Amino acid sequence: DGGITQSPKYLFRKEGQNVTLSCEQNLNHDAMYWYRQDPGQGLRLIYYSQIVNDFQKGDIAEGYSVSREKKESFPLTVTSAQKNPTAFYLCASSNPGRGSNQPQHFGDGTRLSIL
Amino acid sequence: AQSVTQPDIHITVSEGASLELRCNYSYGATPYLFWYVQSPGQGLQLLLKYFSGDTLVQGIKGFEAEFKRSQSSFNLRKPSVHWSDAAEYFCAVGFMEYGNKLVFGAGTILRVKS
Numbered sequence: 290d291g292g293i294t295q296s297p298k299y300l301f302r303k304e305g306q307n308v309t310l311s312c313e314q315n316l317n318h319d320a321m322y323w324y325r326q327d328p329g330q331g332l333r334l335i336y337y338s339q340i341v342n343d344f345q346k347g348d349i350a351e352g353y354s355v356s357r358e359k360k361e362s363f364p365l366t367v368t369s370a371q372k373n374p375t376a377f378y379l380c381a382s383s384n385p386g387r388g389s390n391q392p393q394h395f396g397d398g399t400r401l402s403i404l
Numbered sequence: 405a406q407s408v409t410q411p412d413i414h415i416t417v418s419e420g421a422s423l424e425l426r427c428n429y430s431y432g433a434t435p436y437l438f439w440y441v442q443s444p445g446q447g448l449q450l451l452l453k454y455f456s457g458d459t460l461v462q463g464i465k466g467f468e469a470e471f472k473r474s475q476s477s478f479n480l481r482k483p484s485v486h487w488s489d490a491a492e493y494f495c496a497v498g499f500m501e502y503g504n505k506l507v508f509g510a511g512t513i514l515r516v517k518s
Contacts, residue, residue, distance in 0.1 A: 293447075320504055329413065331494060331508040332448075339504070347505075379447055385504035392438055393506060395447035 291316045293396035295380050300401045302367065302374060310365045310399045312380035320385050321363035322393060325349060326377040335378075338363055339385065367401060375403050406431050408497050410509035417485050418517045425480040425512050427495030436498035437478040438506070439469055443491050451493075454478065465489070490516045 293314045302308045314321065320339050324332040334347030338357040352371025357363055363382075367374045377400050381393040409428045417423050429435060436455055440448040452463025459471040469480045478495060495509040 295447075322505075324508075329510055331408075331510040333508075334505060337505060381448075383504055391504065392450050392453050393504075394450070395440075397447045398445070400445070 293380055293382055293394060295378075295396035295399050297399060298397070300399055301404050302401060303404050305369045307366055307368050308374075308401065310367070310378055310380075310401070312363045312365065312396060313361055314363075314380075314382045314394075314396075315361060316382055316384070316394060317360070318382035318384045318394070319360070320383045321357070322381040322383075323347075323353070323355065323363070323365045324379045324381065326379055326398075332379060335365065374401055376401060406435075406497065406499055406507050408495055408507050408509040410493075410495055410512050412512045413510070414513045414515065416515040416517060419487050420484050423480075423482045423485045423489070423514070425493050425495075425514070427478045427480065427509060429476050429478070429495075429497045429507075431476070431497065431499055433499075434473065437469070437471060438496040438498070439463065439467070439478075439480050440494045440496060441465075441491050442494065442511075448494060451480070485514075485516055487516045487518060490514055 296311045322337040323335040333349050336355040338344035354366045379398045380396045383391045383393045407430045438453045439451040442448045454461045454471050492511045492513050494511045496506040
């Protein structure tokens with residue numbers, strides 16, 4: 290079955306450490322997204338990529354970095370510059386080539402906590 | 405700037421009762437509209453979507469939503485709630501000049517009383 294796989298499900302970060310969250314999709318979607326979810330704040334866009342080797346900052350990109358070397362993969366690195374990284378991180382993908390009104394499909398998320 | 409408002413943070417309904425979750429957006433033209441549901445610790449599942457045409461759209465799990473242009477609203481409804489509907493519900497709006505990005509409301513947590 291096609292879908293989006295996020296790993297790990299739980300991740301712990303020490304002070305000053307960078308950590309990388311994995312997102313892989315086999316839906317053949319061109320666009321991929323990373324969101325951060327905090328209680329009562331909905332989803333906020335961190336980074337998105339419309340095509341391989343290209344990505345743009347979202348609303349809260351500071352302290353995060355991404356790469357898009359393959360269509361299937363869009364890893365997110367939470368750097369030590371992100372002072373409040375504890376949150377639930379969601380990856381999504383869509384197929385905008387079929388029109389900008391295509392829905393996004395979501396993975397099951399990674400919960401990141403500070404040790 | 406575009407924004408999405410879900411005025412109710414929490415809603416509690418009795419099992420078998422009807423449900424309406426509110427969603428309002430601010431934008432000059434007709435946006436693309438979505439409702440998603442999230443169970444605790446899980447990702448988001450698409451319930452339904454509106455792009456154009458009939459303003460009453462049907463979704464999965466017995467949900468429907470109505471787009472009202474005059475009120476800039478896209479409220480989600482279900483005639484009879486089941487205990488398994490307890491979850492968090494998100495309204496999301498896409499705007500043509502915003503590419504394929506979505507703006508999400510803050511969510512409404514639904515509790516179901518037996």
